[in-house]
Amino acid sequence: MKPGEVRIIGGEWKRSKLPLPRNVDLRPTPDRVRETLFNWLGQDLTGWHCVDAFAGTGALGFEAASRGAAHVLLCDVNALCIEAMAKSQAKLGANQLRMLRGDGLSTLRQQAPQSVDLVFLDPPYDFPQYPMALAAAAACIKPSGQIYLEAAKAWRDDDVSAWGLRVAKHLKAGAVHAHLLLPAA
Numbered sequence: 001m002k003p004g005e006v007r008i009i010g011g012e013w014k015r016s017k018l019p020l021p022r023n024v025d026l027r028p029t030p031d032r033v034r035e036t037l038f039n040w041l042g043q044d045l046t047g048w049h050c051v052d053a054f055a056g057t058g059a060l061g062f063e064a065a066s067r068g069a070a071h072v073l074l075c076d077v078n079a080l081c082i083e084a085m086a087k088s089q090a091k092l093g094a095n096q097l098r099m100l101r102g103d104g105l106s107t108l109r110q111q112a113p114q115s116v117d118l119v120f121l122d123p124p125y126d127f128p129q130y131p132m133a134l135a136a137a138a139a140c141i142k143p144s145g146q147i148y149l150e151a152a153k154a155w156r157d158d159d160v161s162a163w164g165l166r167v168a169k170h171l172k173a174g175a176v177h178a179h180l181l182l183p184a185a
Helices: 031-041 059-066 079-092 104-109 130-140 157-163
Strands: 005-007 017-019 049-052 071-076 097-101 116-121 141-151 165-173 176-183
Touching (some): 031 059, 031 141, 031 165, 059 071, 104 130, 116 130
């Protein structure tokens, strides 16, 4: 694979390549981490509603759509990221994807309560608003919903219990800490 692209690792569009926008500092979720995440979730996301709040490359949202998600909202503040994702959407005919240029935290807050099956939270590592993002994500997921959290540090049950969440799975791969969070009850 050439530098400047990410490939979809599973589902309908397996091995399809997503171009990375030029001159944008992105840190795409590594293939190994995405593979583990979708093993945790199960490979079939048929009918799911997902929000990728800090989409960047869109790799997580495209992976969900490739596995049958019915609706995936990809949000990013960077116009070049939105443009690159829109081109990939058109190339793949991925009509279940919707791109939104804007703030991921605001986007999460605008979702109807308990309406989302899966939220991807993969903001920049220096993101100072993890607590607010987790609160907004916890409010919008269904009682059976899940949150994928990627961060530079490990989060524990004590760190997420204030939002009614628990850490179901955790993986460390290099500098990446990947977490699958579930409602505590």
